[in-house]
Amino acid sequence: MKFHAEKALRGTVKIPGDKSISHRSVLLGAIANGDTTAHGFLRSADCLATIDCFRALGISIEERTEIAADGSEDNVVIIHGKGLRGLSEPSKVLDAMNSGTTVRLISGILSGQNFDSTITGDASLRKRPMRRIMEPLEMMGIMTESVENNDCIPLIIHGGNPRAIRYTSKVASAQVKSCVLLAGLYAEDPTFLTEPALSRNHTELMLSAFGGNVKSKVNKETGEATAIVYPGTILEGQEITIPGDISSAAYFLAAGLLVPGSEILLQNVGINDTRDGILRVIRAMGGSIKLNHVRMEGGEPVADILVSASELHGTKIGGSLIPTLIDEIPVIAVMAACADGDTEITDASELRVKESDRLAAIAEGLTAMGISVEERKDGLLIHGGTLHGASIRSLGDHRLAMAFAIAGIVAEGETEIDDIECVNISYPEFFADLENLRSI
Ligand code: S3P
Secondary structure, eight states: OEEOOOOOOEEEEEOOBOHHHHHHHHHHHHHSEEEEEEESOOOSHHHHHHHHHHHHTTOEEEEEEEEOTTSOEEEEEEEEEEOTTOOOOOSSOEEOTTOHHHHHHHHHHHTTSSSEEEEEOOTTGGGSOOHHHHHHHHHTTOEEEETTSSSSSSEEEEOSOOOOOEEEOSSOOHHHHHHHHHHHTTSSSOEEEEESSOOOOHHHHHHHHTTOEEEEEEOTTTOOEEEEEEOOOOOBOOEEEOOBOHHHHHHHHHHHHHSTTOEEEEEEEEOOTTTTHHHHHHHHTTOEEEEEEEEEETTEEEEEEEEEOOOOBOOEEOGGGGGGSGGGHHHHHHHHHHSBSEEEEOSOGGGGGSSSOHHHHHHHHHHHTTOEEEEETTEEEEEOOOOBOOEEOOTTOHHHHHHHHHHHHHSBSOEEESSGGGGGGTOTTHHHHHHHHHHO
């Protein structure tokens, strides 16, 4: 798809449901007793993969489109939960497609079932590291087998009775944390998970809302975060409203800041403080954003964000800020490329094991667009400049495709991005929402 410099973007975008929370509504809904109704569900390829996996595990899931009070369409998903051990042995290999969240979180639940399951995914997911969940599950007494012996999927989980553990993860990862906490639901004693910095806490929040007993604490001196799950409570199905995904809002935050003369209102943005790092970075870069109508929805803070075109300057991003903006780094790098001065990103080596090696891909793409970028082992040094149109490889990575689409609408000349359909993984309406801002 080809992109050219846009004139001022103006109007409103209702941000679609949060991907992480949509996954969790199905995961917890399936193992709760009774029905869970999730409003504002993200009908994207990743979340549909989670739905398909649970259908294969014998859970009945309905998908409906309703008209919300404000006249907009509401994607509603109803999950008929069967309790902690109510899943049935799948007759096929579970396919998580491109979704790391699906594999890593479902593995925690599969470890507590009385059957074995095999889970696989697409070529990108088959390269992503799974030792990070295999290790704690094995410590819990659950046998896991990487079919190709490479610590990747396909992965066989031999279900059983996970034992409580105290586990310290080397990486701040909500996927690892959630896998261990979910497996901990099946143990007899409390399970402790410590991570070097607090990662997104949606599993903890939703587990509590379903009647689970989870505690969290952060060591103020070291930044280390520990989550403890106390098993033995009964999870009950809930009615949930899923806030909009700040990771999807990020592209329009960047577009509003970078396209001269723009002013965009982003409605329904989840601003959980384990996810709002991009807002802190925008403020540090001198960007104009205003949070309106801050409210709680489904146990998560939500706001409407007004963003206006701004002159940005470089900043430093690292440490415990990184987990709060991990998926936004590609588009933050585009903002950095347009900023005055240098932006330094450190402590971000996790980006090398996402849907693609995002540090290498950002460096390659921005360099092709005429920006001077230094790629480092755990980050990037980006010298702000002027973007020029170029040919960009998305590598089938949705976040790269959308970040470079924003670069393309800011750059001088023409930008072409391949394999653009991958936006369906997290934001199927991305181009329709961009178009609406254009025509107003
Ligand atoms: C996610 C956690 C993050 C994030 C991913 C979604 C989740 O991964 O990058 O897109 O829903 O738990 P890590 O926990 O591996 O950092």
